[in-house]
Amino acid sequence: MRRSLLPLTALSAALLLAACGRDGGTPPSAAAGPAASAPAAADAYALAATGHGFTTGPMMSAHTVYVFFDTTCPHCAQLWQNLQPLAGSVKVVWMPIGLLRPQSLTQGVAILSAPDPAAAMQQNEQSVLNNGGGITAMGTPDEAVVAKVKANTEIFKRLDADSVPLIIFRHSGSGQAGQHSGAVSAEQLRQMVGL
DSSP, X not given: OOOOSHHHHHHHHHTOOOOXXXXXXXXXXXXXXXXXXXXXXXXXXXXXXXXXXXXXXXTTOSOEEEEEEOTTOHHHHHHHHHTXXXXXXXXXXXXXXXXXXXXXXHHXXXXXXXXXXHHHHHHHHHXXXXXXXXXXXXXXXXXXXXXXXXXXXXXXXXXXXXXXXXXXXEOTTTXXXXXXXXXXXXXXXXXXXXX
C-alpha cells in the first residue's frame, strides 16, 4: 500500500519554529525552502549517521533521530527539554557542533568527554535556558574528541544547513527521511517519526 507524502510535507510546514543561525536570525533556508545543493533526505539521514554524539533513549529503538546542536543555542536547549518525555521510546543521537560562539567547540567537547554526557548536557542546557553561558570546559581538551566535534561541524555544513537545532529523522511508517531546523515539541517529533 502506497502512503501519501502530503501529511509529512504539511507537518514540516507547520513545524517552522525559531532556530539559531550563524547570523542570529531565522534561517534563510527555512523561509525559502531547501537549497538545491542540499543532499536528498535519504542521503542526509545516512550522512548524519556517520556523526559523533551521545545517545538518549533506548539503544535498540526502531526510531533513531539525529540532532545537530550548538551548546550556546537556546532553541537547542529548549529542544533538549521538550524531548525528555520521549526518552523511553525514541533513540536520539545528540551531536555537538561548533557554530555560534567560540566556546561552542570546547563545550561540545566537554559534553562528549563527560563520564555521563546526558548529565553534562542537562547541566549545559539548563544554564542556557536560565540565560547562563553553559558549562565551563576544564583542563586540556582531548584532541580525539575535538576532532569528532569538528567532524560533526563539517557534516552539518555538507548537509547545507545553516541553523540549529537540525533534526534528521525517518518516518517509521513510510520510511521517508526528512530534516527540520528548529525546536519542536515532543508531540511534533512523535508525528515526524510516526509514533
